Every structure is written in C-alpha cells, then in structure tokens.
Amino acid sequence: MSRTRILALVGVLVVWAAVSYGNRMLGVMAPALLPTPGEVATVFAETVRDGSLPRHVATSLARVAVGFGLAAVAALALGLLAAMCVPVRLMVEPIIEFVRPIPPLAFLPMFLVWFGLGEGSKVAFIGYTTFFPMFVAIAAAVLRVDVTLLRAAASLGAGHLDLIRRVILPAALPGIIVALRLGFALALFVIVGAEFMGADAGLGHLIMEGRTFFVPAQIVMGALVLGLLGSIVNALLLATERRLFRWREAGATS
C-alpha cells in the first residue's frame, strides 16, 4: 500500500477520534450515539476472544462463498450459451431487462417464504442477486471476442469445443474476472440484508444484535469488519488478475 493511501486512512481515523472524543468532552449528543475508536476496538477484542466474531465471519463468508459460487458457475455456463446462440439470447434478453432493475431486496421476503429461515434462503438470495449482473457481464465479454481470432483458430483445425476452451474462454477471461469481482462485491453487499431477517449468526446478525441491545460500538465494528473483508478479497482478486494477465502488460516491461 502506498504512503498516501495509508495517510488517508489514518486521517479518517484521526477525524473520527477527534469528533467522538470531543463529543464526550463537550456533551453535544448522548455519548452512546457516537462510539469512539477505543470502544469499537474493545468490542472487537472481546468478540475475538470469546470466539463469536470469527464464528459470525465464517458463517457469512460460507454463505457468500456457496451462493456466489453457484451463481458464478450458472452465469458462466448461461453467459457462454447466450453469447454464442442467437435464439437463446433473443429469448433471455427481455427477461433480464425486466428483472434486472428490480432491487433484489424486494424479493428477500419471498426467499424466506420459499427456503425458510435456515441457510437455504441466504444462499439462494445471494445466488439470485449476484447471478444477473455476472451473467450480463460475462455474456458481453464473450460477445466482445474478436471473430477473426475464431477464424484463425478454425483454420488451424479447431472444432467447436476447442474454440470455447482455447479461444473464447482465454480471450474473454479478463472480462469474466471483472464480472466475478463485481459479483463478489455485490454478495458482501446483500449478505447483511439477508442476515438482518431471521438469522442467528453472521455479520448481519451481529449488527442487528447491536441494534436490538443498543450497542452502537458493535454496529460500527460489524460494518468495519465487512469493509475489511471486502478490501482483502478485492486485493486478492486484483493480484490474481495481474498474475493471470501478464500478457497484457508484458509490453510495458520490455
């Protein structure tokens, strides 16, 4: 991480500390309404010590992993199919265009009705939410593959499966990775909402518990942990991307 980035984050922490501790001294609003960095750190340490935070994180991540994983596989398969098969595309397009603008949370109650309060509803909801944007982005990435690459491969003897495996997938891979990053970010986004309703574990539940028992420090802590998780996963994906796509940057280093 560069020095400016670290300075910017430290700056935010300093402002937060100044405002929250200042509030304690001047009594502008009730102290409980604005937790201090110290209080948040205390809650963090306590929940790590009693093992509840790791459990909540693990529960949320497992739901995200399964829901996002299933949606990614489906989006890849159907994205390829829709991009390569015109009748499928013509059929799917209007459906997607209609469903996509509906905020996914509007359907959350339906998922609770269908899949109950257990893991099923959370996983299905994350899958549903992340599928559409990933599907659209993957189909677009496949459609962008240069047709002359396919011609070149076909005149070297490539059949249909070779074309998919050896040309379309590698050529569309940068776009596919972007789609997956988008999907994962979205999964972290909606898991909290899904866990607000009828969950007994997970970061969303932890935050909701903070509200129920009026512990603002716990709410802020949950939110910060989510931010941290998102940043870590994004950094990992970016690093993989750079490793995978050396061929795009190779020119700059020679």
Place this chain on the structure above:
Amino acid sequence: MKIRVRGLSRTFVAQGRETPALLDVDLEVAAHEFVCLLGPSGCGKSTLLNIVAGFLRPTAGEVRVDERPVTGPGADRGVVFQEYVLFPWLTVVGNVEFGLRLKGAPAAERRGIVARYLELVGLAAHAEKYPVQLSGGMKQRVAIARALANSPEIILMDEPFGALDAQTREVLQDELGRIQRVEHKTVLFVTHSIREAVYLADRVIVMTSAPGRIKQVFTIKLPEVRDRFAPEFTHYESEITRVVKEEVAKVHE
C-alpha cells in the same frame, strides 16, 4: 487442380440493399503454384479469399479443394491475416504450436517443429515473448510460422504485409520468397501492390472493380529469385499497372 473455383458469386445485403461483391468468378490454382489476386479496394478479392478459407458462404457457385467442396474452415488451408490475429495470451511458441496441440502432437514433436519454423522466420530468440512485445513485422513472421507449422498444403494470405512499413514489407517479401522455395505451398495471396504481386507470383490475376470479376491473368515468367530492378520485372509492373489503372479510374467515375 488443387483449388477449383466455379461460377462463384457473393452478394452482401445491408439495410435491405443488395450489393454484389463477386460475380461469376472461375479460377484454378495448381498444386505448388503461387497466385496473386490483385485489384482496387473493394473489388472482392478478400471476399474471394474468405470464401476459399471457408469463412464466408458463396451466394452461388462453389469452391473445391482437391475436388472436395469447401464447407467451412479447415486445417488443410492455413490463413495469414493482414492484422496478424495472434492469440495475445499465448507466447510466440504457444501461437506457433497451436495447431499441433489441436492435433494432439506429442511434446517432443511439437518442440522440433516449432523450433524449425521459428528458425525459418528468424524468431528463435523471441520464442518466449508475448505478441504485445513484438513489432508488426515480427508478429507477421509468427503468423506465417503458425500457419506453416500446421503443415497445410494451401496457404491463403489476405494482404499480409499491408499494415507494414515499406522497408519491412520488402524484407518480408524476400523472406516469403525464400520460404516458398523451401516449402512449395499452394498459395493464394491477396494484395493491392503490383510490385509485390510481380515479385512473388507465378500468376497474377487482376480483378475488376465492384462487382469483382476476373479482368486479366498474367503469367509471370521470371526466375525464382527476382530482381525488382530488372527490365523484365519493370516491364510486367508497367503492363499490369496499365490494366489496374483502368479499374481504379472506373471507381472514381
């Protein structure tokens, strides 16, 4: 005959309007013959090549290779494109061995063939580079090696040196001439450079402006290794220039 084109026509439809690009073309190319298709832009020479490659379907007529009708692209006809069209995610070696991998050739055999063709095009030192690291001329050498490594009997080249600067262009023409004296492929080569056609071809086929038809055929009776400044060379050049100019003039009328 290696390639036999009979009564070939192709019409493109855009916004409800039909534009004929090729009209009733007959053409025969013998095995090991180097034939250049020459003509003004938009004369359908690339369309003809794309139909022989199997990328496009004719509106009428047919193309036969070894007496079998062409129904699609295939490994028997290697193609070299103007814009190189290398696989950017593969190294030079990965590109050259692409066809061999499709055939399932064992690694040792692939290594031998790839080394031989990289040597032939003078790129042995750049084997592990990616296409973005190569100049235009080097990319086109890789594309030629990629086509040859697959050992097709026919090579189809669509203005392969059109995107290169004049110097690189002549160097690559020399190299292609040298390679052809070793490989003896049946070559169909599209160009709009008269000099290039006279330098490389056994036969030069001049096409009319749209719709493309065959206007005149020149058999180039020059030695295998050609001198661009020899009087016989410039004689062919001016002869063909005269014929091509008539067609270019028509486009501007």
